[in-house]
Amino acid sequence: QSVLTQPPSASGTPGQRVTISCSGSSSDIGSNTANWYQQLPGTAPKLLIYSNNQRPSGVPDRFSGSKSGTSASLAISGLQSEDEADYYCAAWDDSLNGWVFGGGTKLTVL
């Protein structure tokens, strides 16, 4: 069972906006930044959002992140077929002294 809680699945049609939630606690998201990874089928995770809302170079601005209290969200606007992937939230946990991840959300583009 993952420390951070994500919905197992999400879906949308091309062009739509979808959001994925991530719920944590005071020792992880509540006191540290939230981050997001994208994992395309058969590949390694790729950093998508860091420090709550920052995009690494090369990540389209269709992807955005936010954090409030002990929860975080990833939003994808202008959904495209190539966005079909698993998405994971992650945060440093002060009590475990390690990284914790959400269980992942499988995004399907209908």
Add this chain to the structure above:
Amino acid sequence: EVQLVESGGGLVHPGGSLRLSCAASGFTLSTYWMNWVRQAPGKGLEWVANIKQDGSEKYYVDSVKGRFTISRDNAKNSLYLHLNSLRVEDTAVYYCARGGYSESSLPRYWGRGTLVTVSS
């Protein structure tokens, strides 16, 4: 270009041992904290361990404490994970990931992973 290439995975019996390696290039290994993260088949990501730049501090997830040991050889640009007393539930793809300057620095760059299968 940052590159991380894992090796050493394979099939091992329960109770067995394995050593995973991660060859780093495109950056100075001694500058960064390094991590191992694993992913069981069809499951999510699980952080396993990390190690300070000079190897003086190491942290582990509870489920591997006392069984796994993370180490590094900066002169050889290599990170290692020694897996002992392996269990079926340790079956996973193991990823090497580069952190930053502190233990809580985000794993930003990842290798492609190496598969460890524990089965009788």
